[in-house]
Amino acid sequence: MSIILFTPHYLSDMIKFVIYTSKTSTSLSKIALNALIVKSRHNNKENLITGILLHINGVFLQYIEGPEDKIDQLYQKIKEDDRHKDLKILESGLRETRKYNEWQMLFKKITLAELYQLIGNKKDDLKNINMPLIDHDMAKQIFEQFQI
Numbered sequence: 001m002s003i004i005l006f007t008p009h010y011l012s013d014m015i016k017f018v019i020y021t022s023k024t025s026t027s028l029s030k031i032a033l034n035a036l037i038v039k040s041r042h043n044n045k046e047n048l049i050t051g052i053l054l055h056i057n058g059v060f061l062q063y064i065e066g067p068e069d070k071i072d073q074l075y076q077k078i079k080e081d082d083r084h085k086d087l088k089i090l091e092s093g094l095r096e097t098r099k100y101n102e103w104q105m106l107f108k109k110i111t112l113a114e115l116y117q118l119i120g121n122k123k124d125d126l127k128n129i130n131m132p133l134i135d136h137d138m139a140k141q142i143f144e145q146f147q148i
């Protein structure tokens with residue numbers, strides 16, 4: 001009798017997501033930031049990656065999701081990118097469905113006033129408002145506002 005082993009279909013279809021923060025290492029000009037976004041959207045479309053990129057007072061907060069191998073490759077590239085530093089993964093894992101199906105990479109610049117509104121009572125935990133320290137709970141709270 002032979003036993004055939006195979007990967008269940010639902011496993012191979014899982015979506016990987018990564019949420020991370022980083023600090024801008026250089027003061028990115030509007031033009032440089034725009035080029036980064038255009039390139040990211042182009043790449044992400046090809047690689048079936050969706051998500052959100054927020055720029056908050058010198059800090060990036062990004063949610064990327066897509067096929068596991070593509071997300072791993074992208075995260076590796078992002079990690080090696082010298083336009084930012086101090087990358088910190090706040091959460092990563094697998095989900096059955098995407099959260100941001102429609103956005104190749106929604107980009108939004110968020111002011112401190114908007115950040116305060118988004119995180120409400122956690123405002124005192126930010127530590128340094130010039131480079132706000134976004135933690136896991138804050139990130140979740142922030143991304144919830146972008147639910148579609």
Ligand SMILES: Cc1cc2nc3c(=O)[nH]c(=O)nc-3n(C[C@H](O)[C@H](O)[C@H](O)COP(=O)(O)O)c2cc1C
Pocket residue numbers: 036039040041043044053060062064074077078079081083084105
């Ligand atoms: C904060 C930040 C977010 C980025 N997000 C993405 C992204 O979502 N998709 C992407 O392809 N590149 C992203 N990049 C750029 C990558 O680090 C890398 O430069 C790019 O993927 C290289 O693309 P290429 O291999 O086609 O030249 C990001 C870079 C930074 C600094």
